[in-house]
Amino acid sequence: MATRLKETDVVIVGLGAVGGVAALPLTQAGLDVVGLEAGAWLTKRDFAPDELRNNYRGWPQSAQKANQEIPTHRATASSAPLPRLAIHPMMNAVGGTSLHYWAQSWRLNPWDFKVVSETTRRYGSSRIPGGSTVEDWPFGYEELEPYYDKVEVEVGVSGAAGNVNGTIDRRGNVFEAPRRREFPMPPLRGTGFTDLMAAAARTLGWHPFPGPAAINSRLYQSRAACMYHGFCNRGGCHVDAKGSTAVTTIPKAQATGRLKVVTRAHVTNVDVDGDGRATGVTYLVDGAEFQQPARVVLIASYTYENVRLLLLSKSKPYPNGLSNNHGQVGKHYFSHNQTAGVSALFPWNTNSWYGLPAQGTAVDDWADDNFDHAGVDFIGGGNLWVYSDRRPIAAASTSTFGRTAKSWGSEWKAFITDNADRTNTSYLQKTTLPYEANYLDLDPVVKDPLGFNVCRITAEYKENERKIAAFIQDKMEQWYRAAGAIAVERAPVGPMGPSTHAYGGTRMGDDPATNVVDRWGFSHEAPNLGVLGASVMGTSGARNPTLTAQALAWRTAEHLAKSFNAIARRRT
Amino acid sequence: MMLKLISRRELLKRAGVIGAAAVVPAGARHPPHGDVAFAPPQAAPAREPLEHLTATESDVLEAIVERLIPSDAHGPGAKEARAARYIDRALGGALASSRPLYAAGLAAVEQAAQSSRGKAFKDLRPDEQDEILSSFEAGTVQGVAGAAAFFALVRAHTLQGTFCDPYYGGNAGFVGWELIGYPGVRTLVTPDDQRLGADVPFNHKSAYDYEMFTKTIASAAPLGAMTHGD
Numbered sequence: 001m002a003t004r005l006k007e008t009d010v011v012i013v014g015l016g017a018v019g020g021v022a023a024l025p026l027t028q029a030g031l032d033v034v035g036l037e038a039g040a041w042l043t044k045r046d047f048a049p050d051e052l053r054n055n056y057r058g059w060p061q062s063a064q065k066a067n068q069e070i071p072t073h074r075a076t077a078s079s080a081p082l083p084r085l086a087i088h089p090m091m092n093a094v095g096g097t098s099l100h101y102w103a104q105s106w107r108l109n110p111w112d113f114k115v116v117s118e119t120t121r122r123y124g125s126s127r128i129p130g131g132s133t134v135e136d137w138p139f140g141y142e143e144l145e146p147y148y149d150k151v152e153v154e155v156g157v158s159g160a161a162g163n164v165n166g167t168i169d170r171r172g173n174v175f176e177a178p179r180r181r182e183f184p185m186p187p188l189r190g191t192g193f194t195d196l197m198a199a200a201a202r203t204l205g206w207h208p209f210p211g212p213a214a215i216n217s218r219l220y221q222s223r224a225a226c227m228y229h230g231f232c233n234r235g236g237c238h239v240d241a242k243g244s245t246a247v248t249t250i251p252k253a254q255a256t257g258r259l260k261v262v263t264r265a266h267v268t269n270v271d272v273d274g275d276g277r278a279t280g281v282t283y284l285v286d287g288a289e290f291q292q293p294a295r296v297v298l299i300a301s302y303t304y305e306n307v308r309l310l311l312l313s314k315s316k317p318y319p320n321g322l323s324n325n326h327g328q329v330g331k332h333y334f335s336h337n338q339t340a341g342v343s344a345l346f347p348w349n350t351n352s353w354y355g356l357p358a359q360g361t362a363v364d365d366w367a368d369d370n371f372d373h374a375g376v377d378f379i380g381g382g383n384l385w386v387y388s389d390r391r392p393i394a395a396a397s398t399s400t401f402g403r404t405a406k407s408w409g410s411e412w413k414a415f416i417t418d419n420a421d422r423t424n425t426s427y428l429q430k431t432t433l434p435y436e437a438n439y440l441d442l443d444p445v446v447k448d449p450l451g452f453n454v455c456r457i458t459a460e461y462k463e464n465e466r467k468i469a470a471f472i473q474d475k476m477e478q479w480y481r482a483a484g485a486i487a488v489e490r491a492p493v494g495p496m497g498p499s500t501h502a503y504g505g506t507r508m509g510d511d512p513a514t515n516v517v518d519r520w521g522f523s524h525e526a527p528n529l530g531v532l533g534a535s536v537m538g539t540s541g542a543r544n545p546t547l548t549a550q551a552l553a554w555r556t557a558e559h560l561a562k563s564f565n566a567i568a569r570r571r572t
Numbered sequence: 573m574m575l576k577l578i579s580r581r582e583l584l585k586r587a588g589v590i591g592a593a594a595v596v597p598a599g600a601r602h603p604p605h606g607d608v609a610f611a612p613p614q615a616a617p618a619r620e621p622l623e624h625l626t627a628t629e630s631d632v633l634e635a636i637v638e639r640l641i642p643s644d645a646h647g648p649g650a651k652e653a654r655a656a657r658y659i660d661r662a663l664g665g666a667l668a669s670s671r672p673l674y675a676a677g678l679a680a681v682e683q684a685a686q687s688s689r690g691k692a693f694k695d696l697r698p699d700e701q702d703e704i705l706s707s708f709e710a711g712t713v714q715g716v717a718g719a720a721a722f723f724a725l726v727r728a729h730t731l732q733g734t735f736c737d738p739y740y741g742g743n744a745g746f747v748g749w750e751l752i753g754y755p756g757v758r759t760l761v762t763p764d765d766q767r768l769g770a771d772v773p774f775n776h777k778s779a780y781d782y783e784m785f786t787k788t789i790a791s792a793a794p795l796g797a798m799t800h801g802d
Contacts (some may be wrong), residue, residue, distance in 0.1 A: 048785035052736040192768030228761040354761040392735040392754040408640040420752035
């Protein structure tokens with residue numbers, strides 16, 4: 001029998017990158033918020049600079065709720081399941097994966113909001129790939145700009161502006177959309193190697209710039225500047241320089257006195273009344289069951305868990321899962337095409353032992369619609385990123401670029417002794433579209449220890465994504481060669497399995513027939529149910545999703561605060 | 573291990589007074605290449621228990637890791653790094669799920685040595701050991717299912733044991749990090765440290781030489797209490 005708790009204005013399921021942001025405008029507007037988080041509080045002391053622990057043993061991702069419910073994956077509806085990941089790509093904790101993410105904090109390009117109309121206008125409607133379910137967003141970049149700005153200030157984003165109110169600054173990204181002001185902090189510094197890569201890009205006529213990051217480049221809001229210690233990749237920050245919501249928006253929301261944080265809370269159901277309105281959520285803490293009544297429910301777990309929780313929350317008004325009477329939950333799913341990487345070998349040490357994945361040089365010349373696609377047979381493109389991030393086990397595990405017969409023994413050892421610091425691997429994020437054949441649902445067989453079916457991914461990269469991958473690999477090789485690389489290797493496209501960049505499944509749009517949530521992020525079917533996270537995004541762009549998901553979360557929360565009485569279920 | 577770590581910390585503290593040269597020998601910045609043979613560790617390995625492997629398994633594993641990353645003119649290898657000790661320990665913890673694979677795989681390696689050469693694997697010549705390991709890597713060894721996967725597993729764990737933080741019992745004396753030129757764990761890195769051609773000295777520091785990441789701070793220092801709950 002569940003213990004029924006006192007009703008709250010808003011309950012947020014998941015206090016990670018997006019739930020942690022939404023809590024701030026809600027509590028500042030005077031609403032009482034309960035934040036349910038499956039993980040615990042972690043502190044600076046938890047984030048040891050330890051490669052084995054962070055990158056091989058999956059700490060702090062290990063021993064998490066998420067690891068009990070790793071999605072399964074198959075390429076198509078008729079293909080066999082692929083091997084399941086051992087560790088979930090995301091983690092549970094207050095702050096969620098924003099504790100250990102790379103913190104690259106990009107705004108989308110305006111084209112990403114208008115893929116269908118802009119492609120049609122410039123190249124004709126025949127250029128929309130067959131089988132794709134892509135739609136324009138219900139609004140454009142300018143609608144989201146104020147919220148990008150708010151989040152950049154609250155979590156603290158460093159970067160070099162390339163376009164302030166239409167004035168182009170070549171120190172930043174000349175392709176970016178207008179922003180209302182400079183970044184809150186200057187960009188992270190470059191390294192000898194990333195500066196050299198920037199110079200090489202300029203010799204090609206490209207426009208390199210330092211990328212934006214939710215990492216302090218100087219003291220910011222009483223948090224220290226980055227120490228560049230080299231363990232940021234799947235590691236938390238030992239000085240709180242990373243703008244995780246655990247050290248930014250969540251403490252600010254707590255300071256209002258209106259945010260109650262409940263840790264180790266495992267939400268099992270979103271409860272509804274006979275009219276199909278959400279009444280709250282049911283959750284477990286160490287086996288004890290609680291019912292948290294709320295006038296508004298916001299689900300803010302990761303894409304896979306948002307979709308899964310809706311599909312598991314079956315009721316009389318929603319026999320196929322909450323907000324799924326149009327059959328759209330799980331549809332329009334895609335994960336970012338970040339595979340098909342390119343690596344290079346240089347004839348000198350790059351001195352990349354320290355730094356962080358957000359410390360680097362970006363090239364946006366081949367992203368989105370920043371170049372003329374008349375002569376190519378795909379739409380979209382990729383962002384090229386080189387950065388300073390190397391740790392010893394990974395360095396010793398490097399490819400030998402075909403220069404040794406074996407990957408062990410004296411010859412191999414001589415290679416890594418000489419070359420451990422002479423390689424670089426780029427990060428290539430590429431436009432990915434939703435397709436009819438790519439979707440999420442519940443795995444009919446695989447369950448978590450509580451007996452609930454896990455999420456199942458049915459997805460593979462399609463022709464457009466493969467063509468972009470090959471095109472971008474050519475560009476990346478050209479860049480490495482211009483910088484003096486003596487060998488270049490390309491990785492395959494690979495499977496489209498569980499990802500840290502997972503989109504769709506609860507897509508946002510005006511048409512309830514093809515979208516789960518409306519333009520404000522609220523369900524077309526259950527009006528007091530909101531959805532936060534990249535699961536509402538209908539396109540990926542060519543850059544990390546977190547800042548966009550956070551800006552959308554702020555916008556949804558602000559809309560809720562302004563229209564609370566219209567959206568909320570009446571007080572019980 | 574705990575005792576060893578404490579003594580290392582004490583050693584480093586003392587080094588702060590009497591000078592870094594006491595800890596970092598002159599010329600240790602770059603491992604010798606080709607022309608100079610490395611000096612074997614001065615002290616014999618301390619007595620170490622067989623924590624999870626049997627004595628025979630341990631002998632086979634020690635011999636395998638020594639062939640994967642050999643001691644040679646390029647410097648010490650997995651043996652000096654105590655990669656096998658790392659694996660033996662981890663098989664009771666983070667790598668416990670691999671314990672049955674090690675039981676089967678090490679027995680298969682030993683069996684291959686006995687059947688092809690009539691000797692224990694550890695007593696074969698290096699080229700004979702390499703021949704057996706190559707057959708495992710290629711998956712061509714007769715009658716052993718999963719030989720290639722076992723080889724890949726041991727190789728991955730040997731890399732971990734040679735290049736991990738020394739806290740875990742491998743990378744003893746930081747030999748793995750010196751081998752590939754990793755200058756050590758720092759909690760603050762300067763712009764100069766990230767220049768091309770910078771000569772960042774080896775500092776011989778484990779993550780756990782920094783007190784803030786250890787349990788010891790909990791009772792005393794304010795750093796641990798200074799968290800975002802404030």
